[in-house]
Amino acid sequence: MRFILDIFTVVLLSAGAFFFLAGTVGLLRFPDTLTRLHALTKADNLGLGLVAIGLLPRTGGLYAAKLIGVWLLVLVASSAVSQLIGRAARRGTLQK
Amino acid sequence: MSAATLFGVCSAALVGLGLYGLIIHPQPLRKILAFNLLGSGVFLLFGVIARRGAASGLGGDPVPQALVITGIVVAFSATALAVALLLRLFHETGRTTLNADAPKNSSDNPPRKSPDS
Amino acid sequence: MPYFLLSVCGFILIMVAVGLIRILRGPTNADRMMATQLFGTGGIAALLLLAAAVDVSAVADVALVLGLLAAFASVAFVKNASRETDDLKGGRSEVRPR
């Protein structure tokens, strides 16, 4: 059982790390603000979420609730902020 | 090299960088940033001294840690006061510089007239 | 296992640190702010991994506070950036909320 849970952790953490990689590559390589925003949200939502879920088997109780809480907080905040940035970028009010 | 020594050297460099910015930059806003950087270097130095004093099962000496917490809050209030002074200066004179001889900036966004002068 | 957790932590930190090149390059401040946002999320993930590797529960509280406030600066950024354009159009934006 311990072994299976460890495999679960390794797989999910690796997937999470991959999404951070993807987010960074996208942020650096994509051509304009909106596409870069698209890359960023993948890291924000999936990367952190996979890391949080991957760590769950190693914890319990209140700590596990905090892990999920962190993810939900970032999920809500970053999606709202992404929408605000995206809308402002499309209207062109952020250009210098 | 332990983490404490590493961050100790790092904090020394931060103090130097902050001081350099404070001397070099003519704009007050950049001076405020540099001053905060200088302050964070000093806080980090305190943190390193706290970390070195780890004993009796604690991660660090609590006395410098408490000093740093106090310091961070006071540094924030000082920054807020400095920013308020700077914004007021900008509204009064249209300038963000302390040099009285500098010509007024010719921006298309004129500051509001001071009502009480 | 702690080695694996620490390596993932290091990997994520390196990734988000590389993403900070966006702060150097810009070109708009929105891009810079997005790099900060990515860095905040990556920092939270790194903290969670670090906490799991060394078993310190207080670190989760730090991660929660960061999670609560990391997007805060971005909100201020968007609000200020769009308020500036209102300023240019005509006076200060003092529209009362309805």
Added chain:
Amino acid sequence: MTIASALYIGLAVLVLALASWTIFAQDDYAAIVGFVTYGLLLSLVWVSLSSHDIALTEAAIGGGVTGVLLLGAGARLRGAREPTGLERPGIARRVSAAALCTLISVGLALTVLILPEPAPTLAPSATANLAATQMGNPVSAVLLAYRALDTLLESAVLPLALIGVWSLASDRFWGGRPGLQYRADREGVLAFLAQLLSPFGVLMGIYMVWIGADHPGGKFQGGTILAAMWILTRMAGITDTPPISRRWLRIVLITGPAVFLAIGLAGFAIPGTFLAYPAGFAKPIILIIEAAMTPSIAATLALLLAGPPERKPNG
């Protein structure tokens, strides 16, 4: 080299890189964004120095409210373009400043390297007397029991700074509402975020104060989170800053320091000196101080961030 020390080296390099960007960036606003990131990074550094109390404070203040303050200031000053070349210091001044700062840095670094071994520490005496304060977190014990005088002085500094900020108001706005009013977001995204996040944030702030006696946390961290939630609802256009002439606001601002000072003076009567707590009652008294201070700290920090009054009381 272990993975942990590689992590620390990476963190230190990143700290220095962001600090250099903050100092050397051409564009002011880009420098501010760099500084905000630097604040987030510092809380990771504090965690790796095992200073969780400081990491929480830095995450709340350095990563949160300072960033909002500076981004706001940067946006309002963006209209001001300084004439270039006028005040730029010459190469001689740059070189001499760099030499001076390098000298100071090298001196400090050498001092760090030759610090005495074993390091002097007050940790044993802090833990030895922890039982007398009935607290579990030695940092909170230092803040509120051993060195309560420092904290009392700090709680006086916060209202003083606020008075300083308010005194910068124009005469015609005196007594009015601080800061510009934020326009409510038409599509309501930000209002949604503020309504969803702020109850959780208030819970989190109170939790921070509550566990502060025994675990990392306390009134400064909790108060900052509460202040941040107020600012968030303000930016969303849901709430507005009250006119500074309101009596209830003045009472909220002054209650914390006043209670703290009153307890300090009461120390003369019962145990015999200023700020001494009667034996056996340390913890309830400390809890009273924390509970009274938290709303005051939250309100003071939020109003410091809002700035001087800029609108008429009814506007």
